[in-house]
Amino acid sequence: MLVSFMLKNFRSFKEPAMLSLLPVQRLTGEEHLNETHLMRTDHPKYGRLLRSAAIYGANASGKTNLLKGLTAMQDFVLSNLTDIRPVKNFPLTPFAFSEETVHAPVSMEVQTLQAGRLYRYGFEVTPKSVVTEWLYCDEKPMFEREGQEFDLEPSFHEGQGKETQTRDNALFLSVCHSYNGPVSGLIVKGLFEKIYCDSPFSAELPFTRLTNDYFKDPQIEDLMKHMIRLADPGIESLQKRWIGKGESDLLQPFTIDALHSCEGVHNKLDIKELSAGTLKWINIASLICYAMINGGIIVIDEIDIQLHPHLIDTLLTIFHSEFQKPVQLIFTTHNTYPLRQKSLRRDQVWFVNKLSDLSSELVNFSETKVRTDGSYEKDYLNGRYSGVPQIDLPEIPGVYMKEGSISKA
Numbered sequence: 001m002l003v004s005f006m007l008k009n010f011r012s013f014k015e016p017a018m019l020s021l022l023p024v025q026r027l028t029g030e031e032h033l034n035e036t037h038l039m040r041t042d043h044p045k046y047g048r049l050l051r052s053a054a055i056y057g058a059n060a061s062g063k064t065n066l067l068k069g070l071t072a073m074q075d076f077v078l079s080n081l082t083d084i085r086p087v088k089n090f091p092l093t094p095f096a097f098s099e100e101t102v103h104a105p106v107s108m109e110v111q112t113l114q115a116g117r118l119y120r121y122g123f124e125v126t127p128k129s130v131v132t133e134w135l136y137c138d139e140k141p142m143f144e145r146e147g148q149e150f151d152l153e154p155s156f157h158e159g160q161g162k163e164t165q166t167r168d169n170a171l172f173l174s175v176c177h178s179y180n181g182p183v184s185g186l187i188v189k190g191l192f193e194k195i196y197c198d199s200p201f202s203a204e205l206p207f208t209r210l211t212n213d214y215f216k217d218p219q220i221e222d223l224m225k226h227m228i229r230l231a232d233p234g235i236e237s238l239q240k241r242w243i244g245k246g247e248s249d250l251l252q253p254f255t256i257d258a259l260h261s262c263e264g265v266h267n268k269l270d271i272k273e274l275s276a277g278t279l280k281w282i283n284i285a286s287l288i289c290y291a292m293i294n295g296g297i298i299v300i301d302e303i304d305i306q307l308h309p310h311l312i313d314t315l316l317t318i319f320h321s322e323f324q325k326p327v328q329l330i331f332t333t334h335n336t337y338p339l340r341q342k343s344l345r346r347d348q349v350w351f352v353n354k355l356s357d358l359s360s361e362l363v364n365f366s367e368t369k370v371r372t373d374g375s376y377e378k379d380y381l382n383g384r385y386s387g388v389p390q391i392d393l394p395e396i397p398g399v400y401m402k403e404g405s406i407s408k409a
Contacts, residue, residue: 001041001049001326002191002297003111003118007069010106012062014095014359019066021050021328024347024364029372033345036320039328042116049113050348052319052329054338056380057352058389062360063332066352067301070195070330073108076125077192080174092125097358105131114186121173121187129168135187142183145172158183194296196287215240220289227285230314231307232278234260239268277306288318288327295325304335313337316344340377346370351387363387 006018023038038048057063072092092108095101109122118138124131133145135156142156150163150172158181159172166175177184214220221237228235239257257268271279287298303312312335319329338344349365368385370376379385 001039001113002328002330003046003049003113004109005070005073005111006107006109006122007066007073008107009094009101009104010069010072010108011065011093012095012354012358012360013065013069013362014098014101014357015361016107017066017360017362019053019055019070019330019350019362020364021053022046023048023050023345024366027346027366030342030345033320037345037348039326041113041326043113043118046113046118049328050345051327052316052331052344053348053350054344055330055332055350055352056334057332057387058354061352061354061387062362063352064301065360066362067197067299067330067332069108070299071197073110074192074195077171077174077188080171081178081188092127095359110191112187112191114190119183119187123171130171133172135173135183137183143172156183191297194291194294195299196291196296197299198283198287198301214238214286214289217293219293220286223289223292224282224285227289228278228282231281231285231311232274234262235278236261236266238271238282241268277308280306281311284315288315291325291327293325295327297328297330300329300331302333303331304333309335309337313341313343336377336380339380340375342376351385353386 002021004018004020004022006016007013008016023034037051039051040048055063055066076092092106094104094106103126105124105126107122107124109120111118111120113119120136120139121134123133129147130145131147133143135142137155140153141151142153143159144151148163148166148168150159150166152159152163158176158179162172162175162179166172173184173187177188214224225237228238236259239259240254241257242254256271258271258274260267260269271282274282284298284300284303287300290296291298303315312333316329316338319327339349346365346368351363351365353361353363355361363386365385370379370385376385381388383390
């Protein structure tokens with residue numbers, strides 16, 4: 001389970017910004033959302049966490065960069081497990097509009113609850129090397145790293161002797177996990193391998209990551225059938241169709257058909273023939289169903305693209321239900337329906353602002369004074385809570401529409 005994510009000097013986030021899934025105590029007027037929007041943990045201090053977080057903001061404010069930060073940290077940790085090249089450049093981009101930050105390290109940190117304990121892991125890196133790296137358990141250090149100098153606590157047995165096997169451009173946590181370290185394994189397997197991302201800018205078709213799970217796991221398949229019908233009641237199921245030479249052709253072994261049924265007539269459509277909205281929903285549904293059974297954190301950028309507001313409301317209702325496994329949802333959106341309905345706690349809502357120096361700022365809704373009987377949607381759109389574009393309509397007619405300035409056909 002994710003407790004918080006912090007990043008600094010990454011893309012548009014110049015100063016530290018922390019997305020927290022810890023609930024704010026005593027939110028007046030929102031007590032009725034406590035049970036459905038919070039999930040219980042087995043940690044004595046952090047007994048409950050938020051099930052979801054919604055991120056609002058103007059276009060180009062930095063919403064996507066926040067999610068890219070989390071997935072970039074995930075990719076960096078996981079790529080270190082398999083990438084054995086001695087020299088490589090890290091795909092972490094610092095804030096570009098300041099001489100002080102262009103050559104400064106990128107900093108990232110996560111807090112996660114695993115096996116009843118709070119782990120805090122982070123690093124600072126330049127494109128060429130790891131500057132610092134650290135791991136704490138319930139705020140007690142397990143290891144701290146400065147360049148190639150390592151300070152290990154005796155309790156971190158798995159790190160002993162691994163210092164000399166860690167390159168200056170490799171993460172110590174990943175090295176320890178590659179040797180089956182139990183603590184590093186908790187963090188890598190329990191957090192970083194359980195972040196599932198959907199982006200509107202991905203060129204991949206649905207199921208590129210979870211297709212095999214759908215066809216191999218009857219539970220996922222059954223859940224998917226119900227989820228897909230929410231968007232398209234005519235679809236009964238998805239079926240694998242072998243192409244090429246069949247199962248032996250590993251280069252392009254199969255495609256996916258959507259089986260439709262209407263008044264006793266059955267027909268199949270290649271999945272690529274479905275509407276963009278249905279494809280979007282299928283991709284999200286595959287992530288949801290997998291996480292419902294296996295646990296995990298679903299990250300969705302621009303959740304409102306191509307989806308009807310009622311489907312988004314249904315998605316939130318599903319997430320704010322009891323799951324057998326711990327599941328969390330983090331998403332960006334321009335859809336103000338949840339604000340209008342007050343279907344999210346204020347500590348679940350975040351606003352991203354672009355400042356005058358072109359950097360991004362992250363603000364939690366709970367930090368803003370509000371009237372609980374007022375309209376959150378109206379006040380947000382009027383700019384009271386920030387996170388909206390500041391638009392000055394350019395005087396286009398005065399420049400281009402003068403008599404004789406445009407030739408007539």
